[in-house]
Amino acid sequence: MRRTAIIILVATTAVITSAYAQIPVDLTPTTSVTAETKINTSASGTYSDPSAGTTLGNVSKLPLRQLLPGYHGKIYASVVLFWGSSKHINVGYSAIDPAQVDRQIQDIISRGMDGAILDWYGAGSWQEQAAEVWKQEVLKFPNFEFAIQEDQNSHTLKACTTSSCAQKGLISDLNFIASHYFNSSRYIHINGRPIIAMFDVDWYYPDPSATLFATTAIKIDWTTVRASISGNPLIIQRGPLALAEPAIMSDGAFSWIGINKLDPFDEDLTYLTRFDTTALATPARAAIGSVYKGFNDAPASWSQHRIVDQHCGKLWLDTFKTNVQTLGSQIDQLDGIQVATWNDYEEATTLETGVDNCLSINASVKGTQLSWATTPSTADSNATLSMFVVYISNDGQNLAQLKTLPRSARRLDLTQYALPAGNYKLFVKARGQPSIFNHLSASVSFPVYANLTVTSPKSNQVVTSPVPFLATATSSAAITSIALKIDGKTVFTASGSTLSTSLPLSPGPHKYLYIVLDQLGRTTSQGGSITVQ
Numbered sequence: 001m002r003r004t005a006i007i008i009l010v011a012t013t014a015v016i017t018s019a020y021a022q023i024p025v026d027l028t029p030t031t032s033v034t035a036e037t038k039i040n041t042s043a044s045g046t047y048s049d050p051s052a053g054t055t056l057g058n059v060s061k062l063p064l065r066q067l068l069p070g071y072h073g074k075i076y077a078s079v080v081l082f083w084g085s086s087k088h089i090n091v092g093y094s095a096i097d098p099a100q101v102d103r104q105i106q107d108i109i110s111r112g113m114d115g116a117i118l119d120w121y122g123a124g125s126w127q128e129q130a131a132e133v134w135k136q137e138v139l140k141f142p143n144f145e146f147a148i149q150e151d152q153n154s155h156t157l158k159a160c161t162t163s164s165c166a167q168k169g170l171i172s173d174l175n176f177i178a179s180h181y182f183n184s185s186r187y188i189h190i191n192g193r194p195i196i197a198m199f200d201v202d203w204y205y206p207d208p209s210a211t212l213f214a215t216t217a218i219k220i221d222w223t224t225v226r227a228s229i230s231g232n233p234l235i236i237q238r239g240p241l242a243l244a245e246p247a248i249m250s251d252g253a254f255s256w257i258g259i260n261k262l263d264p265f266d267e268d269l270t271y272l273t274r275f276d277t278t279a280l281a282t283p284a285r286a287a288i289g290s291v292y293k294g295f296n297d298a299p300a301s302w303s304q305h306r307i308v309d310q311h312c313g314k315l316w317l318d319t320f321k322t323n324v325q326t327l328g329s330q331i332d333q334l335d336g337i338q339v340a341t342w343n344d345y346e347e348a349t350t351l352e353t354g355v356d357n358c359l360s361i362n363a364s365v366k367g368t369q370l371s372w373a374t375t376p377s378t379a380d381s382n383a384t385l386s387m388f389v390v391y392i393s394n395d396g397q398n399l400a401q402l403k404t405l406p407r408s409a410r411r412l413d414l415t416q417y418a419l420p421a422g423n424y425k426l427f428v429k430a431r432g433q434p435s436i437f438n439h440l441s442a443s444v445s446f447p448v449y450a451n452l453t454v455t456s457p458k459s460n461q462v463v464t465s466p467v468p469f470l471a472t473a474t475s476s477a478a479i480t481s482i483a484l485k486i487d488g489k490t491v492f493t494a495s496g497s498t499l500s501t502s503l504p505l506s507p508g509p510h511k512y513l514y515i516v517l518d519q520l521g522r523t524t525s526q527g528g529s530i531t532v533q
Helices: 033-038 099-110 126-140 163-181 222-228 271-283 310-332 380-383
Strands: 004-009 075-079 115-120 144-152 194-201 235-237 251-252 285-293 336-339 359-363 369-374 386-391 398-406 411-413 422-432 436-438 443-446 450-456 461-462 466-474 479-486 487-497 498-503 509-516 523-532
Touching: 033 380, 033 422, 033 436, 075 144, 099 115, 115 126, 126 144, 126 163, 144 163, 144 411, 144 509, 163 194, 163 222, 235 285, 271 285, 271 310, 310 380, 359 369, 359 422, 359 436, 369 422, 380 386, 450 509, 450 523, 466 479, 466 509, 466 523, 487 498
Parallel strands: 004 359, 075 115, 075 336, 115 144, 144 194, 194 235, 235 251, 251 285, 285 336, 461 523
Antiparallel strands: 004 369, 369 411, 386 398, 386 422, 422 436, 422 443, 450 466, 466 498, 479 487, 479 509, 509 523
16 A cells, blocks of 8 residues: 655745734644544554454544435444454454444544444344343434444344245344334334335345346245344345346335555545436335455455455545536435444455555745645545644644645745744644544744734735834843734844834735844744735
8 A cells, every 4th residue: 555745844034925913822722643643443443454454543534424424314334243253353343332333423424424324134133132221322423323334144033944944033133123123213214114225135045036146056945034034124135136126026226435456546426426327217116225345365364365455545436426416416316324344354455454545745944934835746645635734832732723734735934823932832733534534743933932913914804005014122141132924025124122113105015024043043923914005
């Protein structure tokens, strides 16, 4: 996986930027270095697998909805419930731990999602224990919803080798779901009907009328299944084919992950396009779209060596873009959008840990100019950022926000801030797009040697010519002089700690800059902008 570096520079003596404005700074800390760099997700923090694309970091909590302009529906997280079972890898937490479930729900909500679809393996399974915990814990979080997904790996189904057994087993599973979960006020409904998602059940247990199915499929009578289950659920199968298969098996479909088994670097976005266009063509059937960051099943004991490279966050963003472009103004025809997945660590699809954009950030200070650059500075790496945030600190740990800047910005003029004398530490945060990693630079020193009080003019003031200029300065060392620049040229210099003069200026906008020099040869620069009538 490629890594990108952000280098921050602050230029020495000359003022390079074009904008001056004396802005008072509130130095009261609102955050800290620890808060801005710690793992801020429900991941355990003890498991990672960089070789598969699962890394840990500080994640942007901007809402996912920002990447879905025009979409007003629900966003769900696809949650697996394996963890803590001896049959799966140890990811550092247990799926049946109520405290962990609370952390996951809180994190899912913090990303701007509305609920979770829980992958379920049948009555008596480890996943059933976990699902019961979720059913109880969701009640603590207003408006958060959940639904159950019947997996083709259900223990009930896997125990069967005959059509009769599989048919009875599926009926038993679905009635168990209905009796245990449909009564929850938080269960997901579409068009008034409780949903049951199904992961490849139609592929391995198809109706005789089906034309596409696994070579090892066990056929069952879906008419009998439908007639034998309670609650009139809306059955939603996986993939675009489910939107066109016999309706007895499927009331709709959910999208998943496009995988080109022959090329791990192919984003295979045609999978999403195919699902979305089929959904638009079959409006009578329910459709839940998908977004995802990548895929790699290498950590699983059953690995099939399928990989979809994350492209350092590009794939994540491209899945949103593809849905938006394909569906256009009809995007609300989707009955939901699902993140595939929240926490399947064995397939490295985990949004829980965030999306690694392969960035690092570095800083240095020179004078009054703060600038930064991304390396490499590519369209793809820049697209993973939402903004830059500059912080200022008195102690190098507790941070006050100085300025937010668009991701296109690469410099900040520090003379625009009315800072009292002090030795400050500056940090720059590269904030990621929703669920993409944030990165905070190391501290850089910015000394302010003099306390400068500007009486006239006021920043951004409209004035008449001649313009009065009045400023005084104090410092730990004696003030030698104060110089005044107008539009980059020195026009007046006063000896001592006070500058007072009146200057004729032409109509229009002008920039002014006071430069204080003390006895030790140290300078402090602050300035502003005026408009002369």
